[in-house]
Amino acid sequence: xxxLGCIKEVxxxxxxxxxxxxxxxxxxxTQISDAYSKLLTKQVAEGELLEExxxxxxxxxxxxxxxxxxxxxxxxxxxxxxxxxxIDPKKVNKGLSSTALATGMLLSGSVLSxxxxxxxxxxxxxxxxxxxxxxxxxxxxKAVKKGPDLKIGQNLNCLIVEVKNxxxxxxxxxxxxxxxxxxxxxxxxxxxxxxxxxxxxKARVQKVAPLGMKLTFLSYFTGTVDFMHMDPEKSTxxxxxxxxxxxxxxxxxxxxxxxxxxxxxxxxPGGAPRQLPGQRMGAVLEEATVKAFYKQFGAVFELDxxxxxxxxxxxxxxxxxxxxxxAFKEGFKHKCRIIDYSLMDEMCVVSLKHQIIEARFxxxxxxxxxxxxxxxxxxxxxxxxxxxxxxxIRGLVPSLHLSDVILKQPEKKYNIGDExxxxxxxxxxxxxxxxxxxxxxxxxSKLPVxxxxxxxxxxxxxxxxxxxxxxxxxxxxxYNDVKGLVPKNELGSEPVSCPDKVFYEGQVLKVMVxxxxxxxxxLLLSFRLSSKPGPEDKWKxxxxxxxxxxxQIGEIVDVKIxxxxxxxxxxxxxxxxxxxxxxxxTLHLSDxxxxxxxxxxxxxxGDVLPxxxxxxxxxxxxxxxxxSAVISAVQEEQVVRSFSEIQPGMLLTGYVRNVMPxxxxxxxxxxxxxxxxxxxMSDKFVTDTNDHFVVGQxxxxxxxxxxxxxxxxxxxxxxxxxxxxxxAAESFALLNQYFNELKEIRGLFRRVxxxxxxxxxGKRVHLVVQDVRKDxxxxxxGSSATGWTVTASRYHLGDKKIACAEKxxxxxxRVDALTSEVYVSLxxxxxxxxxxxxxxxxxxxxxxxxx
Numbered sequence: 143x144x145x146l147g148c149i150k151e152v153x154x155x156x157x158x159x160x161x162x163x164x165x166x167x168x169x170x171x172t173q174i175s176d177a178y179s180k181l182l183t184k185q186v187a188e189g190e191l192l193e194e195x196x197x198x199x200x201x202x203x204x205x206x207x208x209x210x211x212x213x214x215x216x217x218x219x220x221x222x223x224x225x226x227x228x229i230d231p232k233k234v235n236k237g238l239s240s241t242a243l244a245t246g247m248l249l250s251g252s253v254l255s256x257x258x259x260x261x262x263x264x265x266x267x268x269x270x271x272x273x274x275x276x277x278x279x280x281x282x283x284k285a286v287k288k289g290p291d292l293k294i295g296q297n298l299n300c301l302i303v304e305v306k307n308x309x310x311x312x313x314x315x316x317x318x319x320x321x322x323x324x325x326x327x328x329x330x331x332x333x334x335x336x337x338x339x340x341x342x343x344k345a346r347v348q349k350v351a352p353l354g355m356k357l358t359f360l361s362y363f364t365g366t367v368d369f370m371h372m373d374p375e376k377s378t379x380x381x382x383x384x385x386x387x388x389x390x391x392x393x394x395x396x397x398x399x400x401x402x403x404x405x406x407x408x409x410x411p412g413g414a415p416r417q418l419p420g421q422r423m424g425a426v427l428e429e430a431t432v433k434a435f436y437k438q439f440g441a442v443f444e445l446d447x448x449x450x451x452x453x454x455x456x457x458x459x460x461x462x463x464x465x466x467x468x469a470f471k472e473g474f475k476h477k478c479r480i481i482d483y484s485l486m487d488e489m490c491v492v493s494l495k496h497q498i499i500e501a502r503f504x505x506x507x508x509x510x511x512x513x514x515x516x517x518x519x520x521x522x523x524x525x526x527x528x529x530x531x532x533x534x535i536r537g538l539v540p541s542l543h544l545s546d547v548i549l550k551q552p553e554k555k556y557n558i559g560d561e562x563x564x565x566x567x568x569x570x571x572x573x574x575x576x577x578x579x580x581x582x583x584x585x586x587s588k589l590p591v592x593x594x595x596x597x598x599x600x601x602x603x604x605x606x607x608x609x610x611x612x613x614x615x616x617x618x619x620x621y622n623d624v625k626g627l628v629p630k631n632e633l634g635s636e637p638v639s640c641p642d643k644v645f646y647e648g649q650v651l652k653v654m655v656x657x658x659x660x661x662x663x664x665l666l667l668s669f670r671l672s673s674k675p676g677p678e679d680k681w682k683x684x685x686x687x688x689x690x691x692x693x694q695i696g697e698i699v700d701v702k703i704x705x706x707x708x709x710x711x712x713x714x715x716x717x718x719x720x721x722x723x724x725x726x727x728t729l730h731l732s733d734x735x736x737x738x739x740x741x742x743x744x745x746x747x748g749d750v751l752p753x754x755x756x757x758x759x760x761x762x763x764x765x766x767x768x769x770s771a772v773i774s775a776v777q778e779e780q781v782v783r784s785f786s787e788i789q790p791g792m793l794l795t796g797y798v799r800n801v802m803p804x805x806x807x808x809x810x811x812x813x814x815x816x817x818x819x820x821x822x823m824s825d826k827f828v829t830d831t832n833d834h835f836v837v838g839q840x841x842x843x844x845x846x847x848x849x850x851x852x853x854x855x856x857x858x859x860x861x862x863x864x865x866x867x868x869x870a871a872e873s874f875a876l877l878n879q880y881f882n883e884l885k886e887i888r889g890l891f892r893r894v895x896x897x898x899x900x901x902x903x904g905k906r907v908h909l910v911v912q913d914v915r916k917d918x919x920x921x922x923x924g925s926s927a928t929g930w931t932v933t934a935s936r937y938h939l940g941d942k943k944i945a946c947a948e949k950x951x952x953x954x955x956r957v958d959a960l961t962s963e964v965y966v967s968l969x970x971x972x973x974x975x976x977x978x979x980x981x982x983x984x985x986x987x988x989x990x991x992x993x
Contacts, residue, residue: 143212144234144393146339146408147227148415148485152202153573159210159227160485162391162401163370164452167225171198173213175230175252175264178295196293203286205414205485208297209234209250209339229297231266237336240270240309243302244330248321248411249338251300251314253292261292263300263314271311274300278315285318299340299412321412328361334398337363339390342411345402347384353436355380357388357402365390365400369436370487373404374450391486405488418483418490424504426479430492435470443478443492451490453478458494479504503532506571511621512591517578519560522553529564529578537576539564542607542648546581546829568622581607582829583650593621598658598665606653606667611645618653618667626665628653633669635800636807636815639852644804644819651803669802693722693756693764695812696776700752701726701766703745711745713754713766724764726754729797729838733771733876737883738838743960744890758813770879771795771840776811783812785853792845793864798835806835808843808857816855818843825860835859887959901927901957901964906973909966911948920944922952922966931963938967 150166151158157169172179181195210227211234217223228234234250251263251272261279263272279292292298301321304313315321326332326341345359354368367388372380380386389408391401407415430443430451440454459465469476479499482491493499503509509531517529517537527539539562544552556562564578565585579585587605592598609625610617615633619625630641638644645651657666693699693715701713701724710727731738745751755776757767767773775781775795782788796810805819824834835841842864843857858864901907909922909932918936934952944950952966953973967973 143395144337144339145210145212145227146389146391146486147208147210149202149204149206149208150485151204151572152199154197154199157198157202157208157229159208161210161225162403162484162486163368164454164482164484164487164489164491165223165225167210167212167227169210169227169229173226173228173230174198174295174297175254176232177252177254177264181294194294196295201288201293201296203288205417207299207340207408207412207414231264233266235266235336235338237333238265238267239336240267242331242333242336243267243270243305243309243312245302245305246324246327247302247330248324248326248341249300249302251298253294253296253298255294256291263298265300265312265314267309270309272300272314273311274298274314274316278303278317278320282316282318318412322410324411326360332360332363334363334393334400337390337393337400339392340411341390342409343388343390343402345386345388347380347382347386349382350380353439357386359388359402363400365402367402367404369434369442370452370489371401371403371405373406376404407488415485415488417485418480422480422490423483424480424508426477426499427492428477429475430478432470432472432474432476434472435467437467441470443476445490449490451478451480451492452484452487453492453494457481457492457498460495460497501532503535506535506569506574506576509535509566509569509571509576511566511569511593513566514585515564515566515578517562517564519556519558519562521558522556527552527556527580529562531564531576535576537564537566537578539578539580543567543579543581546583546648546650547827548646548648566621581648581650589652591621592624592655595624595658595660595663595665598624598626598655598660600655600657602655603652603671604655605650608645608647608649608651610647611642613641616641616645616669618651624665626653626655626658626667628667628669632656632667634802634804634807634817635670636817637852637854638817639849639854643856644817649804649820669804693759695756695758697756698753698773699756699766700750701754703747703749703751706742706745706747711742713751716750722764724756724766726751726766726768727838730757730765730767730769732883733769733840734880734883735836735839737880737887740887740959741883741890744887757811769797769840771842772797772811781811782814785814785848785850785855788814788845788848788855790845790847794843794845796841796843798837798839798841801831801835801837803831806831806859808841808859814855816843816845816857818857818859822846822856822858822860825862901930901954903954903956905954907952907954907966909950909952911944911946911950913946914944922950927964929962931961932966933963934966934968938965938969940967940969942968944968 145161147159147161149157150160155171159167159169161167181192185192185195208229210229212225213228214226215223231250231252249265251265254262254264260273260275263274265272283292298316299321300314300316301324302312303315326343343359345357347355348358349356354366357365357367359365386404387409388402388404391403393400407413427446430445433442433444435441440452441458443451443453445451476494477499478492478494480490481493481498481504484491515531517531520528520530526541527544529537529539531537549555562580563585564580567579568577584605589604590602592604606618606620608616609619615627615629617625618628633641651669652671653667653669654671656668700716702716703711704714705712710725713724713726715722715724728742729735729738731741751768754766754768755773757765772795794810796808798806799809799815800807805817806823807815807817809815820828820831823831828834841859843859844864846856846858848855907924907926909924911920912923913921920934920939922932950968951973952968954964955967956965
């Protein structure tokens with residue numbers, strides 16, 4: 143089938159073509175012309191760029207009319223049609239012969255070669271040589287602004303100005319004024335076998351019908367004009383025998399059906415249809431007025447700016463069953479959205495479907511780098527996953543981005559049709575290229591999106607992913623292919639000797655921008671997100687305050703609190719005649735981080751802390767620790783005093799010194815440190831290291847390997863690897879220690895807040911309802927909870943409704959001393975239960991009770 147089309151989009155590999163009646167197709171780069179295909183083949187064979195071969199964007203522009211022939215039409219699984227076209231003159235003009243050529247004919251041609259005095263043109267007619275003089279091409283070249291010369295493969299609308307030797311030689315013109323004035327006549331001997339789209343003819347109206355009209359032209363040809371291709375300003379004034387100017391839109395090869403258009407832009411060959419302003423695409427219109435309804439096709443609407451739009455039947459309602467023809471009488475108004483624009487119909491295409499009106503994306507231009515989008519899995523291939531974001535919008539998730547870790551068998555995690563949440567890494571609307579990621583660390587990131595070098599300001603912290611780990615450091619990539627270098631000395635607060643063993647391709651990490659040169663696209667980064675001192679470093683002594691050290695690591699002392707500071711306690715060592723001053727960081731008050739904060743809260747200046755261990759002297763001040771596990775390890779000699787004592791397989795007790803995106807640094811007594819990489823941190827999959835460990839946490843680590851030359855230690859923190867054997871006894875010992883410390887804290891709290899001792903989990907209290915929140919929870923007050931915020935969640939209010947000022951009996955569930963919050967329950971089944979006293983003596987050989 144031969145069609146007149148209009149170029150809608152141009153890419154390096156194809157032309158997107160707008161066809162009549164809202165259809166569209168594409169011309170592959172191999173269907174331009176024979177000469178162009180030969181140049182492509184030659185370039186591929188030689189492996190070098192050819193000077194005479196130009197890209198499609200160098201030769202073609204959107205808005206240009208071209209004659210096409212359908213080479214194939216396929217229907218995809220989702221019901222969308224794919225129409226493949228060709229503009230090769232040999233296929234478009236295949237009905238013409240050299241003897242049929244006549245002066246005044248208008249036909250397609252393609253530049254075959256550039257000569258001294260003009261161009262050889264391929265018009266696809268066997269035995270005919272066509273020549274285009276420079277004189278007949280210069281004003282066209284100037285108008286299209288595609289360079290000083292025509293290029294091989296450039297498609298032209300050619301007018302035959304001279305025929306020689308019975309059609310074996312023809313002279314052509316592409317002069318815009320000559321082409322625009324051309325009109326097909328009977329003398330040119332057109333036949334149904336060679337009639338071409340794009341020909342302008344004089345026609346006579348034969349019959350006018352509601353859906354269009356029938357015309358006769360070139361004496362014995364008949365054709366039809368549908369309602370979409372009548373002149374909008376004259377659509378109601380056509381009458382039989384009226385003479386009109388028309389343009390051939392399509393010619394069907396078998397039925398010989400000819401369709402024409404009366405729209406003005408097509409009535410002058412070489413013209414161009416009107417374009418839709420960019421801001422109108424995707425616009426939602428509150429009121430579009432029905433102009434006409436066609437029960438077999440759809441409805442025509444008048445938009446707010448007076449232009450016409452068309453909605454196909456399937457876009458008038460959600461389903462066929464819900465469709466009501468009575469709602470589309472002339473003058474009725476509807477809400478709609480512009481979803482496309484048909485250049486060949488000069489008409490917007492709209493939809494009344496609610497899900498389309500509310501849709502976030504309609505075209506690639508609506509999507510921006512960093513957007514989080516929902517999609518449906520279409521296919522899984524070796525290169526990655528194809529995802530459908532919306533109708534006509536598809537993206538690729540590269541295999542590296544299917545998960546936070548590399549998936550060897552992604553088909554086990556994902557199925558065709560699954561809904562997935564992705565983030566846009568790169569979007570190129572012109573090339574319809576959309577690259578997505580499924581890495582949760584990136585999808586859920588709240589940090590700024592770095593999509594261009596200009597935004598990379600020093601100090602900016604964001605997420606990136608490792609694409610290369612080498613001896614010199616790591617290459618980290620961001621959005622829109624922005625990438626930078628993390629040099630070896632910026633990989634962490636502790637030296638990393640082998641980056642390729644610590645970092646892996648695809649790993650998501652937080653990075654900080656150190657320096658950027660946008661013009662050179664150079665970006666220097668760091669994994670060291672802050673140069674702020676740690677808790678232990680904030681308490682410093684001046685050189686004058688440095689004191690002679692007379693204690694050994696592991697020595698136990700009693701101390702008195704001199705001063706409370708935000709991050710620890712300043713203490714003096716008792717029974718020391720020199721009144722040596724030392725420092726206990728808050729996180730060293732207990733093995734449990736939460737307990738450490740509670741102890742700091744309830745301790746007061748002047749309090750005495752017994753059995754505190756001398757931990758280190760960094761040449762500036764003395765650090766003490768109250769961590770029971772660390773103290774026991776030192777006293778039982780389960781420590782290493784130097785690097786030379788470390789052996790693979792050892793279990794060592796230490797504490798977290800630093801948490802980095804790639805792993806955890808652990809410090810042990812006597813100053814030895816090691817790194818537990820992300821993969822060795824937990825038996826569970828680790829997405830964010832901060833979800834598993836905090837600075838100051840006491841840990842038991844297993845030595846995996848040592849690098850004697852660089853004195854580096856790799857550790858394993860997995861519970862399954864770090865147990866000494868009797869895991870039940872170990873767990874109970876920790877639980878016993880935890881509750882003993884809570885008991886100590888309760889005694890200390892009696893001095894500060896005596897009421898807390900009365901509020902213990904399991905106690906029944908009488909409360910008054912103060913407020914019922916929107917989320918269903920409630921606030922209470924009571925004499926036993928003065929100064930506390932007492933809350934019951936919606937679930938724990940039970941089945942009965944409550945009102946303000948009501949008195950209620952409640953059961954204490956939890957007490958948070960740090961925030962002064964008490965959580966209670968009003969559920970009858972809990973209030974009726976009797977408190978149980980459980981003895982563990984028979985199991986573990988000592989007594990401890992939970993009440």
